[in-house]
Amino acid sequence: MLNFIVLSGVKFLRKNSTSISFIFSSLFFLSAANHLVKSSSKEIVAVEPLICDLVKAMVPPSQSVKCLIDRSKDLHTIKISPSQAKSLKEANQIYTLGAEMTPSIRQWLNNPRTLVLGVSAIFNEEHNDHSENNHNEEHNDHSEINHDHHHGGGLDPHIWHDPNNIGKIADLIFENINKNITFKNNQNKKALNERFISVKSILEDLNQWNKRQVAKIPSDQKTIVSKHKAMDYFANAYGLKTISLLDFLGHSSSLRPRTISKVFSELEKNNVRVIFPEQSPPSKLLRNLSLQTSTPLAKEIIYVDGLMPKGNLISAAIHNTCTIVDSLGGKCNKKEGMKIINRWDSLN
Numbered sequence: 193m194l195n196f197i198v199l200s201g202v203k204f205l206r207k208n209s210t211s212i213s214f215i216f217s218s219l220f221f222l223s224a225a226n227h228l229v230k231s232s233s234k235e236i237v238a239v240e241p242l243i244c245d246l247v248k249a250m251v252p253p254s255q256s257v258k259c260l261i262d263r264s265k266d267l268h269t270i271k272i273s274p275s276q277a278k279s280l281k282e283a284n285q286i287y288t289l290g291a292e293m294t295p296s297i298r299q300w301l302n303n304p305r306t307l308v309l310g311v312s313a314i315f316n317e318e319h320n321d322h323s324e325n326n327h328n329e330e331h332n333d334h335s336e337i338n339h340d341h342h343h344g345g346g347l348d349p350h351i352w353h354d355p356n357n358i359g360k361i362a363d364l365i366f367e368n369i370n371k372n373i374t375f376k377n378n379q380n381k382k383a384l385n386e387r388f389i390s391v392k393s394i395l396e397d398l399n400q401w402n403k404r405q406v407a408k409i410p411s412d413q414k415t416i417v418s419k420h421k422a423m424d425y426f427a428n429a430y431g432l433k434t435i436s437l438l439d440f441l442g443h444s445s446s447l448r449p450r451t452i453s454k455v456f457s458e459l460e461k462n463n464v465r466v467i468f469p470e471q472s473p474p475s476k477l478l479r480n481l482s483l484q485t486s487t488p489l490a491k492e493i494i495y496v497d498g499l500m501p502k503g504n505l506i507s508a509a510i511h512n513t514c515t516i517v518d519s520l521g522g523k524c525n526k527k528e529g530m531k532i533i534n535r536w537d538s539l540n
């Protein structure tokens with residue numbers, strides 16, 4: 193069979209000598225085009241899992257995106273491994289939430305191929321030249337967060353818990369891709385535009401859905417208590433209050449009676465009936481605190497620093513909202529939430 197193909201190929205070439213040069217030049221053209229494709233769609237490296245999920249939802253499937261850090265790792269404390277450093281070195285474009293969220297990325301921030309998409313890009317005046325129209329509005333948000341809610345100094349990096357902020361991150365990614373990444377054809381450019389519009393519309397639906405769910409929480413139970421200060425953007429967006437236990441516990445690993453009584457009176461003052469664990473199983477300290485203050489832990493954990501073991505940016509958000517709403521005496525509409533998750537899934 194193979195012989196037959198080779199022989200008839202030779203016969204064909206003999207008969208059509210003018211076609212030979214055409215075939216060879218086509219082969220050459222194809223390999224050159226392949227080469228071009230490779231060099232123009234070099235890898236995008238997205239540092240944090242949630243940024244990786246967002247970028248993948250936005251770029252056409254032909255564009256390769258590498259997720260640098262596994263979703264099971266703690267971004268606040270992770271160290272960049274040699275193989276991760278290699279990926280960063282070879283990347284065509286690096287997207288990150290920045291050093292406020294992922295301190296170990298600091299040494300890559302001066303790289304001209306790195307784009308910071310985190311709190312310093314969204315709220316910091318110095319980095320805000322590109323969005324002058326929104327400047328006043330954003331400035332107000334920024335000062336409110338800093339002055340009223342932030343105790344530890346520095347900017348609170350957990351901005352994505354407000355879907356409006358994910359929308360702002362998507363704007364920056366879209367602008368950057370349009371400027372820096374050459375697509376091999378117009379089809380991909382069109383796909384990028386369409387996907388961007390879908391992403392923004394899903395985020396707006398998530399925002400509206402969040403509003404409707406949080407509205408079901410009884411007005412005297414609107415306080416989220418968790419360990420580290422991570423839900424302030426969510427709370428600010430939807431009219432809730434937060435208490436961060438680290439403000440009371442510091443970094444000590446044991447509970448002093450004075451600490452317990454301080455936490456107890458704070459919980460009582462705010463009519464708090466539940467504490468939200470951020471890890472599973474909850475730490476001994478948190479279980480102990482729950483016991484000592486007679487305040488039960490929520491049945492499910494909230495994912496405050498990234499994604500769930502499975503799922504995406506939207507499913508993590510929906511899970512968190514439902515956990516908060518259901519634990520605080522409301523009733524979350526999960527079915528409606530699933531529809532938003534499915535729309536996001538269809539982009540991947």
Ligand SMILES: [Zn+2]
Nearest residue numbers: 420422496497
């Ligand atoms: Zn955090």
